[in-house]
Amino acid sequence: MYHPQKALLICFFLTLVQCGGQVVRPPALVADDGRITHLLNRIGFGPSPGDLIKVRQIGMDNYIEQQLKPAALPRSARLDERLAALSTLDTPLVKLSEEFEPPKAEFNALSDAERKTVNQNKNRIVEELAQAKILRAVLSPAQLQEVMVDFWFNHFNVFAGKDADKIWISSYERDAIRPFVLGKFQDLLFATAKHPAMLFYLDNWQNAAPDSPGTRNKQPGINENYARELLELHTLGVNGGYTQQDVTTLAQILTGWGLTSGKELWRRAAFDFNPRRHDAGGKTLLGFQVGGTGQGAAEIETVLAKLARHPATARHVAYQLAQYFVADQPPESLVNKLSSVFLSSDGDIAVVLRNLFASTEFWDQKYTQNKFKPPFRYLVSSLRAANLPPPEDGKPLLGALRNMGEPLYFCLTPNGYANSQEPWLNPDALLKRIDFSRGWLRAAAGEAAAPTIKSSFGNLWSKNTLDTVADSNPGLKPVLLLNSPEFLYY
Amino acid sequence: MLTRRLLLKSLAAAGLSLFPLSRGSWALAGAQQAEKHLIVILLRGAIDGLSVVAPYAEANYYALRPNIALAKPGATDGLLDLDGFFGLHPALAPLLPYWQDRSLAFIHASGSPALSRSHFEAQDILETAMLNTALARQGWLNGLAQILPDNHAADRAISVGNVMPKIFQGKASISTMPTNLRADKPSAIDNPQLEKKFAQLYATHPELASHYQRAVSARAVMLADLQAEMSDADRGAPNSDAFINMSEKVAELLRHDSHIQLVFMDVGGWDTHIAQGNAKGQLAGKLEKFGQGLAALIQGLGPAYQNTAILVMSEFGRTVAENGNKGTDHGHGNVAWLLGGDVQGGKVHGRWPGLDSEQLWEGRDLAVTTDFRAVIGNVVGRHFGLSDVAVRGFISDYRADLGLAGLFKV
Numbered sequence: 001m002y003h004p005q006k007a008l009l010i011c012f013f014l015t016l017v018q019c020g021g022q023v024v025r026p027p028a029l030v031a032d033d034g035r036i037t038h039l040l041n042r043i044g045f046g047p048s049p050g051d052l053i054k055v056r057q058i059g060m061d062n063y064i065e066q067q068l069k070p071a072a073l074p075r076s077a078r079l080d081e082r083l084a085a086l087s088t089l090d091t092p093l094v095k096l097s098e099e100f101e102p103p104k105a106e107f108n109a110l111s112d113a114e115r116k117t118v119n120q121n122k123n124r125i126v127e128e129l130a131q132a133k134i135l136r137a138v139l140s141p142a143q144l145q146e147v148m149v150d151f152w153f154n155h156f157n158v159f160a161g162k163d164a165d166k167i168w169i170s171s172y173e174r175d176a177i178r179p180f181v182l183g184k185f186q187d188l189l190f191a192t193a194k195h196p197a198m199l200f201y202l203d204n205w206q207n208a209a210p211d212s213p214g215t216r217n218k219q220p221g222i223n224e225n226y227a228r229e230l231l232e233l234h235t236l237g238v239n240g241g242y243t244q245q246d247v248t249t250l251a252q253i254l255t256g257w258g259l260t261s262g263k264e265l266w267r268r269a270a271f272d273f274n275p276r277r278h279d280a281g282g283k284t285l286l287g288f289q290v291g292g293t294g295q296g297a298a299e300i301e302t303v304l305a306k307l308a309r310h311p312a313t314a315r316h317v318a319y320q321l322a323q324y325f326v327a328d329q330p331p332e333s334l335v336n337k338l339s340s341v342f343l344s345s346d347g348d349i350a351v352v353l354r355n356l357f358a359s360t361e362f363w364d365q366k367y368t369q370n371k372f373k374p375p376f377r378y379l380v381s382s383l384r385a386a387n388l389p390p391p392e393d394g395k396p397l398l399g400a401l402r403n404m405g406e407p408l409y410f411c412l413t414p415n416g417y418a419n420s421q422e423p424w425l426n427p428d429a430l431l432k433r434i435d436f437s438r439g440w441l442r443a444a445a446g447e448a449a450a451p452t453i454k455s456s457f458g459n460l461w462s463k464n465t466l467d468t469v470a471d472s473n474p475g476l477k478p479v480l481l482l483n484s485p486e487f488l489y490y
Numbered sequence: 491m492l493t494r495r496l497l498l499k500s501l502a503a504a505g506l507s508l509f510p511l512s513r514g515s516w517a518l519a520g521a522q523q524a525e526k527h528l529i530v531i532l533l534r535g536a537i538d539g540l541s542v543v544a545p546y547a548e549a550n551y552y553a554l555r556p557n558i559a560l561a562k563p564g565a566t567d568g569l570l571d572l573d574g575f576f577g578l579h580p581a582l583a584p585l586l587p588y589w590q591d592r593s594l595a596f597i598h599a600s601g602s603p604a605l606s607r608s609h610f611e612a613q614d615i616l617e618t619a620m621l622n623t624a625l626a627r628q629g630w631l632n633g634l635a636q637i638l639p640d641n642h643a644a645d646r647a648i649s650v651g652n653v654m655p656k657i658f659q660g661k662a663s664i665s666t667m668p669t670n671l672r673a674d675k676p677s678a679i680d681n682p683q684l685e686k687k688f689a690q691l692y693a694t695h696p697e698l699a700s701h702y703q704r705a706v707s708a709r710a711v712m713l714a715d716l717q718a719e720m721s722d723a724d725r726g727a728p729n730s731d732a733f734i735n736m737s738e739k740v741a742e743l744l745r746h747d748s749h750i751q752l753v754f755m756d757v758g759g760w761d762t763h764i765a766q767g768n769a770k771g772q773l774a775g776k777l778e779k780f781g782q783g784l785a786a787l788i789q790g791l792g793p794a795y796q797n798t799a800i801l802v803m804s805e806f807g808r809t810v811a812e813n814g815n816k817g818t819d820h821g822h823g824n825v826a827w828l829l830g831g832d833v834q835g836g837k838v839h840g841r842w843p844g845l846d847s848e849q850l851w852e853g854r855d856l857a858v859t860t861d862f863r864a865v866i867g868n869v870v871g872r873h874f875g876l877s878d879v880a881v882r883g884f885i886s887d888y889r890a891d892l893g894l895a896g897l898f899k900v
Binding site: 203208215222223224225228232238244247412413415422423424426427428430431435438462464465476479480483484485488 | 679697
């Protein structure tokens with residue numbers, strides 16, 4: 001998003017030789033700093049010192065392209081080193097289950113104190129995952145990828161507090177979300193639909209055709225939970241034009257779509273379709289015919305694929321993305337545009353985002369500095385602006401997020417944490433931010449942080465903020481900057 | 491007039507500590523005027539109202555719930571009889587005295603005429619009192635806060651919890667009361683110089699400035715109230731249950747701070763799709779704690795209970811028939827609970843639609859015969875003495891329901 005004429009003119013005055021008649025993308029202009037800051041705020045978790053200059057050098061368009069292809073970006077050695085210390089992150093699902101959930105007979109033989117230890121050990125999995133989330137968001141050069149992991153995790157939320165999901169959640173993000181965040185929407189939908197963490201969280205592993213041979217008098221019935229959220233949250237959206245009958249029918253279609261069976265958790269830690277629990281009859285969902293062909297799992301995959309491509313899904317996802325990246329009440333024009341790109345690209349998320357970042361709405365002045373940061377974004381952007389790596393002991397930051405109302409991976413409800421400001425902006429939240437930043441800045445950086453924070457954002461700061469900071473005592477300066485209107489909004 | 495908030499502010503400005511203030515000084519000020527309080531409790535996740543106030547005289551209640559129906563009164567673990575037709579869940583025994591002293595009432599088969607069985611949409615509808623939530627610009631409790639006198643006091647309306655719920659979102663000032671009870675942890679703004687510095691920082695940003703000003707005044711009041719309360723709590727054993735704990739705090743606040751008019755609390759975990767249980771089990775365990783919490787709230791209020799109305803609602807009910815997992819799925823009509831000194835209790839209000847299959851909504855759910863907006867409007871209007879026109883100021887589609895005429899004593 002640069003202005004060719006203006007750029008050429010400046011080239012002309014400064015470095016005629018470099019331009020040399022070639023069609024090269026000129027570096028973004030210093031005058032574009034406001035726009036670069038906006039881009040860094042939205043495409044990632046906010047600028048770190050040096051980011052502004054980097055984007056100025058390579059140009060905003062190139063930066064966007066790089067972010068859309070994270071595999072080609074250099075990895076951060078510092079980040080990899082920190083992640084390597086978190087031993088549960090890469091452990092496969094079955095192994096995690098085996099390691100952290102002892103066989104029932106063994107567990108029953110333990111003393112109360114030993115049982116407590118077993119349960120506390122499980123907490124390590126989600127703690128490490130949460131630490132990794134903060135580390136990646138702060139340190140990863142692939143900022144958009146981390147932003148999209150956050151976005152899609154909330155879209156397909158599961159709750160770490162529900163029994164087996166305490167153990168499975170780490171694999172859920174790693175195996176079902178992360179690989180697909182900039183790929184095809186349908187792949188995300190399939191991966192989440194087949195992951196044990198989702199099947200367990202929304203109960204579909206229990207969903208079986210009544211009186212089917214596979215029920216063996218155990219869990220013998222329909223459970224609508226996943227079917228409902230699949231329509232309401234994951235695909236069509238609440239105004240997507242479906243009825244209660246569609247929810248019931250989809251629940252019937254999804255019968256038998258569950259987990260492997262076995263006494264121990266690790267034996268149950270895999271997706272399995274059980275035709276003996278499936279309702280094989282013909283059904284009508286959203287006006288089209290499903291099933292009756294005895295094809296079971298293929299029938300369900302056809303339905304998922306249809307839902308992934310449904311116009312209502314396109315619109316729902318477009319709205320969510322526009323809300324996340326542009327405005328709490330996103331402009332209708334942008335939602336329409338993204339929705340049609342979603343359909344024409346067969347749900348290619350990178351293509352939709354490329355269009356979003358190129359839209360006039362994304363760059364419109366009235367949609368800059370208009371979103372209030374949720375707690376996680378506030379915390380991460382603070383660390384980035386002050387150029388502070390997350391501390392080795394992750395607990396204080398996780399505690400701070402809990403205190404601010406966004407405990408990582410502990411959103412109980414399937415709609416995930418909100419992308420809009422209503423739940424986050426209130427008097428108490430403001431105080432908590434002030435007190436949090438005062439506490440950790442004092443411990444981690446002291447007054448030295450102020451010039452760093454200031455430089456991260458170039459010329460973003462308002463006169464009132466700069467005046468307020470100028471005549472305050474040195475220790476307070478960074479706290480004021482991180483709680484200024486320019487920093488609380490993005 | 492020197493209000494307590496101004497007094498606190500002037501003390502803070504003078505650099506005096508707030509801690510030595512005893513709550514006795516506030517109790518005196520509060521006792522002089524009997525102000526009305528409304529406590530709204532939202533049971534998120536759709537509680538099974540047919541287990542709370544169970545229609546044990548309906549044959550279909552037992553036919554459709556072979557595993558999870560509650561036994562008739564008199565049987566082992568049976569219901570507590572209310573009126574020969576309905577029985578109260580035995581885990582709610584702590585509330586029975588209020589039924590007997592006629593300050594506890596229920597409105598059965600109430601709910602939203604909207605068709606939604608989505609938790610989030612239905613909660614939004616309940617919290618905004620708008621069927622089309624896309625048109626809603628505020629929560630109804632915030633709308634109420636705007637029309638009650640002295641709506642600019644930050645400590646007049648209190649939301650319990652870390653995140654501002656939709657019901658309280660809007661223009662009026664609302665304070666949040668943290669559930670972690672660490673309000674006494676020192677804050678930067680307890681230092682008057684820092685307080686001023688941040689006020690300067692937000693001076694040119696109206697939205698943040700207003701939140702900040704509310705934070706400052708609420709902080710002062712909360713600090714004093716909770717400080718007094720905390721020292722009390724040290725004497726007893728800490729209570730492990732969050733709702734009971736919070737109920738006690740809220741009661742304490744209201745008892746000593748008569749100008750708190752509105753309080754909102756929510757309790758989750760009612761989405762019993764699997765293994766709901768009956769007299770024992772998942773739901774019973776949660777109800778037991780909730781009932782104890784409500785009883786603790788009422789006892790904690792002391793005489794202030796006479797001027798308080800407590801309204802308990804949930805976004806929708808659950809299916810009349812149990813599902814294949816011995817649980818219940820999302821349904822329609824539910825029961826609303828109402829407690830308070832001016833309530834005409836000892837009665838199940840509303841119109842009972844019956845549980846025969848042709849009486850069920852869409853063949854599966856308890857029908858809604860009383861609109862939840864009529865319940866809210868009636869309770870708020872009668873309790874605070876507001877006209878229907880005034881009620882329509884925050885429930886735009888409010889229609890008075892004659893079926894609820896007897897909900898309050900005169």
